[in-house]
Amino acid sequence: MGDLLITVAPTGAETTKADCPQLPTTLPELVETARRCEAAGAGMIHVHIRDDDHRPTLDLGRLTDTVDALHEATGLVVQLSTGGSVHDPLADRLKVLDARPDSCSLTMGTTNFGDDVFLNPWPFVQDLYVLSQERGVVPEFELFDLGQVAALHRLLDRHGLPYGGRVHVDLVMGVPGGMPGTADALVAAVAALPEVTTSWSATGIGRSTLAVALASLSKGGHLRVGMEDVLTLARGVPVEHNDQLVTRVVELGRIAQRTPMSGAEARALLGLAG
Ligand code: KMH
Numbered sequence: 001m002g003d004l005l006i007t008v009a010p011t012g013a014e015t016t017k018a019d020c021p022q023l024p025t026t027l028p029e030l031v032e033t034a035r036r037c038e039a040a041g042a043g044m045i046h047v048h049i050r051d052d053d054h055r056p057t058l059d060l061g062r063l064t065d066t067v068d069a070l071h072e073a074t075g076l077v078v079q080l081s082t083g084g085s086v087h088d089p090l091a092d093r094l095k096v097l098d099a100r101p102d103s104c105s106l107t108m109g110t111t112n113f114g115d116d117v118f119l120n121p122w123p124f125v126q127d128l129y130v131l132s133q134e135r136g137v138v139p140e141f142e143l144f145d146l147g148q149v150a151a152l153h154r155l156l157d158r159h160g161l162p163y164g165g166r167v168h169v170d171l172v173m174g175v176p177g178g179m180p181g182t183a184d185a186l187v188a189a190v191a192a193l194p195e196v197t198t199s200w201s202a203t204g205i206g207r208s209t210l211a212v213a214l215a216s217l218s219k220g221g222h223l224r225v226g227m228e229d230v231l232t233l234a235r236g237v238p239v240e241h242n243d244q245l246v247t248r249v250v251e252l253g254r255i256a257q258r259t260p261m262s263g264a265e266a267r268a269l270l271g272l273a274g
């Protein structure tokens, strides 16, 4: 039985194909990545898609085809990003749920995002949450800072539990503008999580990736890794394939006596029907 959920976030919306040709931006590349990451130990995939020019898109037809292709090729839980890119309109981000993913990301507040702003006004957060309940999509609450932990308390108090009855959180740490990717910040955020939280994972952006992974394992948390969050294995050593990042945390988990969850086990963790 697995007890460590590894989510792979293979693409993101920030890195360009020109800067990183090995980034999986086409559907065949994404499916191949998903297969390899599942074989390496991932249980869930967090998906951003690109258009024919490798630019971020929320095109509904492409999103639906992507969900279908990933379900056909793998047993992974398919989570679509509702964060998109910092340039995506809020209305388009709500429509992501029309693609019928298993899960969706749901960020709990607005965050400075480098030189940009990742916009998540409170009415939008509530609309997206209520829509996820209506559509039977399990949200992953993405928390970029401690204030967003407090916002999660407010959301659950006002609107009740998510579809499926489980509360799964992902701490996204080390974004310039959010909480730092440190063990201290992780411990503070975990201590403040709502009591009804049933599982949580963490990811550290850039060079905070290992510090956050080790801190999460120490606190009994789950892990997210992938080229959305980090593009190097060490200084000057580029990631060539997302499965390298999955394999690395499988090894960290093995040292911590944790075993990767399959997609089916991840479904049970998140309250999704088999
Ligand atoms: N691309 C970021 C602006 C999410 O996927 O929900 C937002 C993001 C979070 O990646």
Ligand code: ZN
Pocket: 009, 012, 046, 048, 081, 083, 084, 105, 228
């Ligand atoms: Zn994302």
